[in-house]
Amino acid sequence: MPVPPRAPRFVDLTAPAIAALPADTVAVLPLGAIEQHGPHLPVSTDFVIATEAAEAAVAAAAQRGHASVVLLEGLAYTKSDEHAWSPGTIWLSWDTLMRVLVDIGRSLQTSGITRLLFVNGHGGxxxxxxxxxxxxxxxxxxxxxxxxxxLPADQGGTSSREDELGMGIHGGHGETSLMLHLRPDLVHLEHAGRRVPEALTAYRHIGFGKPVSFGWLSDDFGPDGYIGDATGADADAGKARFEAAVGTLVEVIEEAARFEVPRSSAP
Incomplete structure (x- = not known):
């Protein structure tokens, strides 16, 4: 069996090696979360998915050789205040996380890195x-x-199952299937159920993925804290979803390495 390629990791390089990276090198920073995902998924769900996908994409992009890319260590603790009510959620305030991201960018600039790609696994x-x-x-x-x-369903994307009615946004079929593929030992499918707030379909303009968003906390929809339908989740669906995401990320990395904002010439 062939050995999968390793992702070039920023932390494994020496300072002179970092300084010698090509000017168009893309630094990839996974953003996860540590937060409740109902009784069937671990609090590490978003972190596992983001870091695994980013690592696989960086390794594949490096092997293809069309872009210089390095993987930064992922951020586990991010903005999860919509789950602040629940045991297991560890979250940063918005201003703390903003300062962290700004400080990371400042440090990368000092290292000669000019391109930064966030790979986000948490809609919050x-x-x-x-x-x-x-x-x-x-x-x-x-x-x-x-x-x-x-793209999260509440931000204009689609749920992985049609019967989630566009509301499979947290701990539903998609995330559960991904975790069954990546870390089946951490999934407790026997505790999974259907938690779709179907009453939201009564509103034409306001709702998940609709023109008017609304403020919400995950326990607004019930004490389990997840939103979607995790029943019927399976590892094969998760594998297909993961591989599709990684393939797209490889293309994103290659585009980010050559991206330039178009500048119009003066008339």
Whole structure:
């Protein structure tokens, strides 16, 4: 059996080796979370998915040789205040996480890195990540990019199952299937159920993935804290979902290595 390629890791390099990286090198930073995912998934779910996908994509991109890329150590603790009510959730305030991301960008600039790609595994980081993108661009001149493994259903993406009604956003079929593929030893499928807030379909404009978003906490929808339908999740679906996400991330890395903001010429 062939040995899978290893991802080039920033922390394994010496300082002179980092300084000698090509100018278009992409640093990839996985963003996970440590937060409740109901009674059937571990609190590490988002961290496991983000770091595993980022590592596989960086390894594959490096092997293809179309981009210089390095993998940064993933952030486990991020903005998870929508789950702050639950034991097991460890979260940073929005301003703490913003300062962390800004400080990482400043440090990368000192290291000669000019391109930073966030690989996000937790939907609660999305809005802040977009702000960080612009802040790092403005303050340090970095080319910054924010990628999801798949666009969350509550942000315009689709649930992995049609009968989740676009509400499989946390601990549902998609995430459970991914964890059955990546870490089946941590999944307790016997405790999985259907937790789809079908009453939201009564609203035309307001809701998950609709034109008007709303503020919510995960226990607004019930004490289990997950939103979606984890029944019927399976490792094969998770494997297909994971491989598709990794394939897309490889393409994103290669685009990020050559991306330039188009500048229009003066009339």
């Amino acid at each position: 980081n999305s809005a802040l990540g977009q702000v960080a993108n612009r802040e790092l661009r403005r303050r340090f001149g970095l080319q910054t990019f924010f990628a999801h493994l798949s």
